[in-house]
Amino acid sequence: MKTYTAIVVDDIPEALQMLCKDVEKYHPEIEIIGKANSVISAAKLLQKRHPDILFLDIMLGDGTGFDILEIVPNLRSKIIFVTASDEYAIKAFKFAAIDYILKPYANEDLANAIKKAKEQMQPNKEQIAVLQDSIKNPNRISQKISLHTSEKIIVVQISEILRCKSDNNYTTFYLENKQKILVSKTLKYYADMLKEHQFLRVHQSHLINIKYIKEFIKSDGGYLILKDRTNIPVSVRKRNEVVETLNNLK
Template sequence: MNKLTSFVVDDIPEALELLCNDIEEYHPEIEIIGKASSVVEASKLLQTKKPDILFLDIMLGDGTGFDILEIISNLTAKVIFVTASEEYAIKAFKFAAVDYILKPYSIEDLSTAIHRVKEQIHPKTEQLSVLKQLVNKPTEQPSRLSLHTSEKIIVVPIKDIIRCKADNNYTTFYMQDQSKILVSKTLKYYADILKEVNFLRVHQSHLVNKSFIKEFIKSDGGYLVLKDTTNIPVSARKKSEIISALKK
């Protein structure tokens, strides 16, 4: 089997060497064909080198990793972002559904990211724009979410998501245009990142966009009626939380 090729970008020499050494030692199936410490250097080298995987630091001395992606418009590499950014950046990576390694990383973190990226569809322009927006403006509420299906990546407006339903380790998104999107992540994963943007976990199996709630019926154990006439059960332990949220 042919080796995968990679290119590594980091503006801190020690961090650049450490990552290269870890890739060579723990992932001999990946050949490093280039490395760079700046936007200018990386952009120049990537005009001719065509790696399968690009390990890309976000904050560089002469710009950002996004600048490289914009300069190399025909880049075909799968991108793994490597960053020391804080919690706001982690939220950005999750909304954009791109792979990342957070410094200081463990060998397990590196291996997990590489394993995921081997099976990944190349990030779309819209997907990377979600990440760029959230990293550059961390205090803004995100307006879009990237969803991985078995066949493609779909970037959807968050305001168009009516609800999400758990299906074992999968989640089904019900959209305003009546489409359904099945993704291979748990409902808890989406509940954690969407709670900041108007969503309520009303039941073990249901996450609801508050904008689509029409009424809360207290009888029959308690359930929500949504604007599309769907009835969603509310768990007993969630009732007081839901009532409080709806009053606000």
């Protein structure tokens, strides 16, 4: 059995103790080689020890987990972020497409996070920048979103997304530059995320960026023409919402 080393960072003693206990009990292949409860103590520890996995709490008494990453920029550990149940933080992680453990966590959540860390599924610097910006500015609407494809992670400007199309449990993003990005999440997942960005679900299979709508044709059941000349059907139950949205555009 392959073994791994880990360091755990959390400023709440009970949470730190519990996570260490759960890792030692359920994941004997992981050896905890250090613990820290602050930005300063974690940075000092990481400059001496180089764990395979870093369990990193976001909010610490003397700063954030991001401060640690800035102090130790060459960190090669796989990071498992840990966060409290905060709606802004959860939204930030979704936009950045970064996995996390939500306190209080279930053993299954911990196991899944460790499995992904072992598989080298590590967020890149752009994703972490999206996450950091969203958490530091919780009242500001995120301008970027990270999209996981089968081969890589792409960070895109939300304003450059024309539309999204559903294909069962997959979603295809169509960008202004004609790029197409296929991701393995449902259209509903993104419809909920992008509501505040003026995206409208006009059909079971279509989510539209309102700013790219050129015309609404009322005949033939109703359909939209986008600025790139794409025709998008509008479902009967969404017709009134589309008309009302267009009438209220400023």
